[in-house]
Amino acid sequence: MTKSIGQILKQEHFTQKDIVQLLKSSKEDEKILFTKSSEIKLKYIGKYVYFRGLIEFSNLCKKDCLYCGIRAGNQNVNRYDIANEQILKAAKFAYDNKYGSLVLQSGERSDKIFVDRISELLKEIKSLSNNELGITISLGEQSEETYQKWFDCGAHRYLLRIESSNKELYQKIHPNNKDHSFEKRMSCLKNLQKIGYQTGTGVMIGLPFQTYEDLANDLLFMKEFDIDMVGMGPFIEHSETPLYQYKDQLMNLNDRFRLTLRMIAVLRIMMKDINIASATALQAIDPLGREKALRIGANIIMPNITPTAERANYLLYQNKPCIDEGADDCTNCMEARINMADGEIGYRQWGDSLHFGKRQQK
Numbered sequence: 001m002t003k004s005i006g007q008i009l010k011q012e013h014f015t016q017k018d019i020v021q022l023l024k025s026s027k028e029d030e031k032i033l034f035t036k037s038s039e040i041k042l043k044y045i046g047k048y049v050y051f052r053g054l055i056e057f058s059n060l061c062k063k064d065c066l067y068c069g070i071r072a073g074n075q076n077v078n079r080y081d082i083a084n085e086q087i088l089k090a091a092k093f094a095y096d097n098k099y100g101s102l103v104l105q106s107g108e109r110s111d112k113i114f115v116d117r118i119s120e121l122l123k124e125i126k127s128l129s130n131n132e133l134g135i136t137i138s139l140g141e142q143s144e145e146t147y148q149k150w151f152d153c154g155a156h157r158y159l160l161r162i163e164s165s166n167k168e169l170y171q172k173i174h175p176n177n178k179d180h181s182f183e184k185r186m187s188c189l190k191n192l193q194k195i196g197y198q199t200g201t202g203v204m205i206g207l208p209f210q211t212y213e214d215l216a217n218d219l220l221f222m223k224e225f226d227i228d229m230v231g232m233g234p235f236i237e238h239s240e241t242p243l244y245q246y247k248d249q250l251m252n253l254n255d256r257f258r259l260t261l262r263m264i265a266v267l268r269i270m271m272k273d274i275n276i277a278s279a280t281a282l283q284a285i286d287p288l289g290r291e292k293a294l295r296i297g298a299n300i301i302m303p304n305i306t307p308t309a310e311r312a313n314y315l316l317y318q319n320k321p322c323i324d325e326g327a328d329d330c331t332n333c334m335e336a337r338i339n340m341a342d343g344e345i346g347y348r349q350w351g352d353s354l355h356f357g358k359r360q361q362k
Contacts, residue, residue, distance in 0.1 A: 002021075005021070005022065005033060006032060008022060009022075009032070009269070014270060016217060016220060017216075019215075019216035019219055020216045022262065022265075023215055023259065023262050023266065024212060025262065026258075030258070030262065033262060033265050034261070034296045036265075036269060037264070037268045037296050038296055040268050040269050040272050040297070041296075041297050041299065044272040045354070047343050048299065048344050048346040048351065049294060049300070049338045049343040049344065049346065050100055050101065050275075050299065050345075050349060051094075051099045051100060051101065051302075051303060051334065051346075051347075051351075052101050052102060052103045052136055052277075052300060052303075053091075053094035053099045053101070053102040053103065053302070053303055053305040054303065054306065055082075055090045055091070055103065055104055055305055055306050056105050056106065056304070057087050057104060057106050057306070058080065058109075059077060059079055059080055059107050060080075060081055060107050061108050061109070062108055062110070062179070063179065063180065064175050064179075065163075065173065065175075065180065066172075066173050066174060066243050067173050067204065067235065067237075067238070067243045068238070068241060069238040069240055069318070070107050077240075082307060084117070084120075084121060086307055087104075088124055088125065088128060090102075090305045090306065091125045091129065093305055094133060094305060095129040095133055098347040098348050099133070099303075099347075100134055100346060100347065100350045101133060101136060101157075101351065102133055102134075102135060102136070103135075103136040103138060104135065104136070104138070104139065104155075105138040105139070108139065108140030109139075109140075110141070110142050110146065115142070115146050115149065118137070118153075119149055119150060122137075122150060122154040123153050126153075131154075132348070134156065134157070134350035135155045135156065136155070136156075136159060136200075137150060137155045137157070137159075138159040138160070141185060141188045142188065147188075147192055147195055147197070151195050151197060155197070156198060156352075157197060157199075157200065157229065157352075158198070158199060158200065159200040159201070159229070159231055160188055160192065160201060161202040161203065162185060162186075162189065162201045162202070162203060162218075163185075163202075163204055164210070164214060165214075165217055165221035166218075167182045169207065169210060169214055172208075172209050173207060173243065189225065198228040198275075198356040199229070200227065200230060200231060200275075201230060201231075202230050202277075203232050204232070204233065204234070205233065205235060205259055205260045205263055206234050206250060206251055206255070206256035206260075207235045207243075208243055208246035208249055209246075215259075215263060219263065222267065223270050223271055227271070228274055228275065228355050229276070229277070229356075230271075230275070230276050230277065231276075231300075232277075233260055233280070233281035233282060234256035234257055234260045234281050234285060236253070236256075236281055236284055236318060237318070238318050253285045254285065256285070257282065257289060260279075260282060260293075261293060261296055264276055264293055264296060265297050268297030268298075273354040273355040273358065274354075274355040275299060275300050275352075276293075276300065277298060277301070277302060278290040278291075278301050280302065280304070280320065280321060283321045284320055288340075292341075294341035295342070299343075300351065301334055301338065303334040
């Protein structure tokens with residue numbers, strides 16, 4: 001006998017079958033789901049939304065992921081690598097404008113020059129902000145030694161998306177070689193958690209070959225792994241990637257958008273006190289996409305403070321929004337969006353994962 005959405009939402013724990021039913025909900029059932037997730041967010045997280053100033057400082061990448069517009073094999077990308085002075089200027093902007101934290105993100109490299117450069121940048125950002133700026137980094141798979149080095153230099157949150165917790169699907173969206181190993185990705189996540197990072201992961205929603213069962217298992221994976229923060233968004237195809245050949249097999253963009261909102265809502269109910277980002281890709285589909293995510297469960301938003309001249313060259317997917325805005329424009333826009341979503345901005349606050357704090361006390 002099929003349970004109602006209301007019956008499922010009264011349960012303490014969800015099965016894979018329960019989650020699939022929640023993810024397939026529509027109309028009135030979806031409203032019930034979103035009402036519940038909004039209540040959970042308000043009770044356990046409150047109205048605060050935290051800024052993470054995003055600096056996409058380089059699109060140089062050694063990886064060749066089949067979905068990504070800046071993959072090493074794409075010869076039609078204008079490659080760039082912003083000078084340290086520009087990165088530090090952006091960090092100073094974040095500090096002066098009362099951001100609590102920033103995110104350093106780039107294509108993936110692990111050479112010594114890159115590792116040492118990040119170490120120095122972390123120390124300089126801590127210095128220029130009087131140790132007040134929180135730092136998240138999202139720089140891909142690295143050795144445990146490198147993760148430890150960056151942690152010691154001041155980074156305390158790390159986002160490494162699993163992309164899919166289904167190994168078979170993971171292998172379909174990455175080249176089949178040692179540089180794109182599912183086991184390596186899992187090992188890196190475990191190392192980050194062991195070192196003491198607030199550990200974040202995430203998945204793409206609406207991938208070719210992906211099923212509702214895959215997505216349900218992704219959420220169960222995040223709960224079992226005891227993740228602290230999540231960044232997940234709709235898959236948006238890029239014409240310069242191998243996966244583009246499957247574009248006609250994808251669910252339409254609006255369906256991917258709605259499914260992403262339901263993923264956020266279900267995860268908020270399952271993991272009540274983690275940080276969940278409102279992804280930029282949502283806005284690529286719906287002009288109010290990020291506000292809608294904030295209303296139903298997300299509590300992190302990432303204004304782009306990358307120097308405007310290079311934003312158009314960091315295209316992981318097409319139709320990326322805000323590529324022609326300055327940092328001031330983006331900040332003002334984010335403030336307006338948060339107010340529209342009935343949120344309050346946590347100025348000068350790191351906005352650390354409450355879940356992480358509780359996990360550390362165990």
